[in-house]
Amino acid sequence: MSEDRNYAEAESICPFCGVGCGIAYDERTGKATGWRAPVNRRGEVCPKGVAAFDQVGHEERLTTPLVREGGRLVPATWDEAFDRIESEFGRVRREHGPDAAFFFASSNCTNEENYVLQKGARAFGTNNVDNCARLCHSSTVAAMRARFGAGAMTNSLDDLTEADAFLVVGANPAEQHPVIFRSYFVPALKSGTEMIHVDPRSNATTDGASVHLPVRPGYDIPLLNAIAKVIVAEGLADDSFVDERVEGFEEFVSFLDGVDVEAAAELAGVDPSDLREAAKLYGEADAAAVFTGMGMSQHHCGTDNVHALLNLALLTGNVGRPGTGVNPLRGQNNVQGAGDVGALPNLLPGYRDVTDGEARATVAEEWGFEPPARPGLTEVEATHEFGDDVRAAYVFGENPAVTEPNANAVRERFEAAEFVVVHDIFPTETAELADVVLPGSSWAEKAGTVTNTDRQVMRMRPNADLPGDARPDLDILRELGDRLTDADFDYDGPEAVFDELTRVTPIYEGMTYDGIGTESQRWPFSADDGEGVAVLHADRFATGSKTAELRPVEHVEPADPVTDDELVLTTGRVIQQFNSGAVTRRSDTLVRMRPEDALQIHPDDAARRDIADGDDVVVANARGEVSVAAAVTPAVRPGTVFLTFHYANPLVNELTGDALDPTAKIPEYKHSAVRVTVEGEA
Ligand SMILES: Nc1nc2c(c(=O)[nH]1)N[C@H]1C(S)=C(S)[C@@H](COP(=O)(O)OP(=O)(O)OC[C@H]3O[C@@H](n4cnc5c(=O)[nH]c(N)nc54)[C@H](O)[C@@H]3O)O[C@H]1N2
Ligand SMILES: Nc1nc2c(c(=O)[nH]1)N[C@H]1C(S)=C(S)[C@@H](COP(=O)(O)OP(=O)(O)OC[C@H]3O[C@@H](n4cnc5c(=O)[nH]c(N)nc54)[C@H](O)[C@@H]3O)O[C@H]1N2
Ligand code: SF4
Ligand SMILES: [Mo]
Numbered sequence: 251m252s253e254d255r256n257y258a259e260a261e262s263i264c265p266f267c268g269v270g271c272g273i274a275y276d277e278r279t280g281k282a283t284g285w286r287a288p289v290n291r292r293g294e295v296c297p298k299g300v301a302a303f304d305q306v307g308h309e310e311r312l313t314t315p316l317v318r319e320g321g322r323l324v325p326a327t328w329d330e331a332f333d334r335i336e337s338e339f340g341r342v343r344r345e346h347g348p349d350a351a352f353f354f355a356s357s358n359c360t361n362e363e364n365y366v367l368q369k370g371a372r373a374f375g376t377n378n379v380d381n382c383a384r385l386c387h388s389s390t391v392a393a394m395r396a397r398f399g400a401g402a403m404t405n406s407l408d409d410l411t412e413a414d415a416f417l418v419v420g421a422n423p424a425e426q427h428p429v430i431f432r433s434y435f436v437p438a439l440k441s442g443t444e445m446i447h448v449d450p451r452s453n454a455t456t457d458g459a460s461v462h463l464p465v466r467p468g469y470d471i472p473l474l475n476a477i478a479k480v481i482v483a484e485g486l487a488d489d490s491f492v493d494e495r496v497e498g499f500e501e502f503v504s505f506l507d508g509v510d511v512e513a514a515a516e517l518a519g520v521d522p523s524d525l526r527e528a529a530k531l532y533g534e535a536d537a538a539a540v541f542t543g544m545g546m547s548q549h550h551c552g553t554d555n556v557h558a559l560l561n562l563a564l565l566t567g568n569v570g571r572p573g574t575g576v577n578p579l580r581g582q583n584n585v586q587g588a589g590d591v592g593a594l595p596n597l598l599p600g601y602r603d604v605t606d607g608e609a610r611a612t613v614a615e616e617w618g619f620e621p622p623a624r625p626g627l628t629e630v631e632a633t634h635e636f637g638d639d640v641r642a643a644y645v646f647g648e649n650p651a652v653t654e655p656n657a658n659a660v661r662e663r664f665e666a667a668e669f670v671v672v673h674d675i676f677p678t679e680t681a682e683l684a685d686v687v688l689p690g691s692s693w694a695e696k697a698g699t700v701t702n703t704d705r706q707v708m709r710m711r712p713n714a715d716l717p718g719d720a721r722p723d724l725d726i727l728r729e730l731g732d733r734l735t736d737a738d739f740d741y742d743g744p745e746a747v748f749d750e751l752t753r754v755t756p757i758y759e760g761m762t763y764d765g766i767g768t769e770s771q772r773w774p775f776s777a778d779d780g781e782g783v784a785v786l787h788a789d790r791f792a793t794g795s796k797t798a799e800l801r802p803v804e805h806v807e808p809a810d811p812v813t814d815d816e817l818v819l820t821t822g823r824v825i826q827q828f829n830s831g832a833v834t835r836r837s838d839t840l841v842r843m844r845p846e847d848a849l850q851i852h853p854d855d856a857a858r859r860d861i862a863d864g865d866d867v868v869v870a871n872a873r874g875e876v877s878v879a880a881a882v883t884p885a886v887r888p889g890t891v892f893l894t895f896h897y898a899n900p901l902v903n904e905l906t907g908d909a910l911d912p913t914a915k916i917p918e919y920k921h922s923a924v925r926v927t928v929e930g931e932a
């Protein structure tokens with residue numbers, strides 16, 4: 251912790267995951283401590299939360315703007331940096347039109363910041379704005395919006411503890427949502443809730459499961475269809491719910507006629523009797539809740555995966571009641587909010603389509619200009635266009651050089667772009683590719699609101715002053731709006747922005763800063779009772795209809811075919827690191843917990859390749875090659891290897907492919923064909 255900074259003990263929200271724990275500075279330890287906040291009611295936090303101040307006073311913080319001169323990034327004044335941004339974005343718009351610019355919003359940043367950035371993009375004349383919800387749960391949101399009318403958790407953390415069964419598919423909450431796991435899952439499991447875990451690896455979540463289905467990566471659809479088949483065959487469908495709230499039952503049952511449980515289980519790589527047991531646990535429970543994560547969403551059939559999952563909840567009547575539903579566990583502390591407030595290329599604040607003239611007119615009344623009607627590009631699509639259709643990019647609080655798939659191609663694309671601005675708190679791998687770098691504020695130096703995974707809007711308060719010439723993110727984005735557009739960005743701080751955004755974001759209508767205080771307000775909010783709706787879809791789906799449809803879903807083969815001598819690489823996370831690692835790799839305490847990455851490989855696959863535990867191995871395919879140590883373990887299923895993507899070296903995303911889901915445009919991070927050899931023997 252550097253000596254020259256001033257710290258305060260003010261209730262704020264953890265900058266890492268979507269659980270949204272309350273944390274504040276603790277003068278005694280110089281670390282973060284939990285306070286009794288809406289989610290972590292007893293003030294409990296996980297190791298990342300405790301380390302949240304390690305980034306704040308870190309010596310590598312960006313403290314001055316940088317501009318590229320003669321190939322090098324050199325210090326500049328704010329005016330010099332903004333003059334360059336203004337003239338380059340202006341030139342690109344004159345020469346190529348507004349759609350030649352792209353704006354990366356940040357799910358690590360506040361609602362107010364994201365709202366101002368998306369408004370700025372739209373005032374510039376483009377819907378080319380997106381956030382890394384695209385890489386995360388965009389497929390989940392696409393499927394859930396289509397069928398249920400809303401893409402968020404159907405239920406609240408509080409009521410989910412009432413479930414008799416948890417079906418956790420492609421998520422590892424024990425490591426990725428640790429406080430949800432410790433404070434909501436574990437007590438339920440102790441009092442008899444049974445958990446089914448569908449994951450190609452066994453990990454800390456599996457330890458609490460009654461049934462583990464170690465699915466082959468990319469084969470969740472046959473597995474889920476087989477579960478549906480067992481549910482119907484065993485008479486476990488909820489007839490009265492199906493009568494009242496479901497359409498397409500007959501067609502769905504005839505689709506299931508063609509599903510052979512044994513064959514589907516074999517295709518999915520799981521034991522048919524375990525699958526039947528899982529189906530019975532879920533189907534027989536009075537209340538059963540589904541949790542879904544990246545193992546489902548990050549496939550080029552991610553939307554279809556989630557469609558197959560929604561069928562189970564509809565068949566068994568597990569929607570609209572406490573302890574049920576389909577619950578995507580959201581990623582960063584404000585990935586839910588970044589989407590809510592419109593940092594999406596096809597949607598305005600509150601999930602209204604940019605193509606909807608009435609929605610545009612409503613927004614125009616508040617903004618003084620009408621946003622463009624043509625949907626913009628999504629994140630990965632935009633990067634692919636750098637140098638072609640997209641000439642200039644503004645990257646706010648994201649590190650795509652590490653986190654987008656096919657990283658070697660991403661690097662080339664960044665180099666092909668004419669002008670790139672990175673607005674971050676650290677000199678990231680993406681900043682190395684930028685023409686202008688702007689030093690923003692870390693979580694502890696800002697005020698504003700964030701929206702957590704169960705739709706609770708909570709307030710952040712400053713715990714530290716800013717380092718060097720760094721400026722508050724909101725001020726930087728306001729100046730960006732002023733410099734690039736004619737619209738009004740003259741807000742008197744985050745509360746004024748929040749006021750405005752509640753007027754154009756219907757699900758936030760009536761919320762107030764004061765009303766939130768140190769509690770939360772949940773969307774969809776009702777000013778009448780001062781509370782939001784905890785359990786969605788109780789009488790009607792958010793589509794407005796009483797019913798939702800069952801939808802037959804056919805299996806989709808993964809994008810990368812796998813030959814006999816290849817293995818399937820799937821990627822994911824560990825508790826001590828966060829996403830690109832830009833922040834957590836710089837934390838001494840967290841790095842000590844897990845210094846480097848290792849390739850999880852099954853003993854049979856290792857033996858076949860003469861790989862011993864700890865050996866250096868090369869993992870390669872046509873896209874790239876990384877060297878890592880091998881961790882030989884039966885925790886990962888045969889034929890599959892696992893790496894995290896938290897490090898710039900080894901840069902695992904060199905290996906991942908950029909095949910996109912046709913609807914949600916999410917990449918297939920969870921299935922790549924690779925060769926694994928002992929280092930030096932390739
Ligand atoms: N500690 C920590 N916490 C985090 C983050 C972090 O980086 N570190 N990041 C945050 C973010 S942005 C997000 S989006 C969330 C993500 O949270 P999770 O969804 O839990 O994250 P992952 O580890 O990517 O994937 C979950 C599991 O999917 C499994 N899996 C892989 N392929 C498949 C498959 O084909 N099918 C199935 N069923 N499972 C598969 C993996 O083995 C892994 O255990 O976590 C958030 N919380
Ligand atoms: N192989 C593989 N790749 C993946 C995934 C996977 O499972 N496997 N998961 C994908 C998913 S789900 C996600 S969400 C993405 C994450 O992708 P990114 O969003 O690119 O990753 P982060 O590391 O969260 O990047 C956050 C950046 O914001 C900066 N930052 C943090 N706080 C602040 C702040 O307050 N202000 C400003 N201005 N900057 C700040 C950090 O320094 C960092 O550079 O990765 C995706 N990539
Ligand atoms: S569970 Fe998530 S929000 Fe809570 S302290 Fe840990 S990283 Fe932060
Ligand atoms: Mo994410």
